[in-house]
Amino acid sequence: MGKHIFSGRFTTENEEDLVVFIIGMRINKRLAIQKWLPVFTAMPPMIRELYTNQKELGFLSMESFFGLRTTVMIQYWRSTEDLLAYAKGSNHLKAWKNFNKKVGDNPAVGIYHETFVVKQGNYESFYGNMPQYGLAKAMPHIPISPHHRSAQKRLTPQ
Template sequence: MGKNIYEGRYTTENDRDLVVFLIGMRINKRLAVRKWLPVFTAMPGMIRELCENQEELGFLSIENYFGLRTTVMITYWRSEEDLLAYSKGQKHLKAWKNFNRKIGDTEAVGIYHETYVVPAGRYEAIYGNMPVYGLANAAGHTPVTAAKRYAKKRLRTGTE
């Protein structure tokens, strides 16, 4: 994906259901590298698999953030069924079993995830002078029109 800047205001389409899944880790003990590094290095293989098999897996898009102690990946999925099917897939199960075997209940590293099932018409976004980003990668990137100038209008399903 290129990072061309789109001048002006853009929004997303919101005509389909989607799932937003956040997953990440927190390094609680910085010097316990042997505990948190396996968690950190497990993700690139899964990300590669998702990006190479998007249509088949129902995976739409991803954004990554790395802080001093905490990482987060914001992912967008076609459906909760697709997300749950991936969680039972070979790469994820292998990483999860490896995590439990190597790290278990150590307090050196924390992991988390959050899942949001969002119905069509119940999400909106605005991008000003930005590349195609986040939800726009997953749901479509369109110029803001007079009909979609305000968040309240973008949240409408068009059926009122």
């Protein structure tokens, strides 16, 4: 059974600040499974924790993508304070210490993250005949009205 498709055109409000956090890993040496597999398997418990405690942690939503060598996870957070507090939490610190112990500077596997603080009114979204996806899972998902018809209108304060 697939996700519910919302027929028509939808957007999200852009009245709140938010943080977009992109995190992932790259397998640089495919045969070094003992190096990259622990990195890959460290993420699911943290994702479960985030979804279980969303409101308290300030985590809004995420999407994941898996390529041949690279994973990408796009996360939406309420604030940098919430994101940084999670980074200092026990589950993340345990995974980080484990990474440093097992991988450290070994080039078999790479990790990365990028953080973007987006102020209200400085983002817009469009979803046509889509399930709730990306920002539409993190923010209120609303039908497009005449005053939301174009990207320019969605970015211009009303």
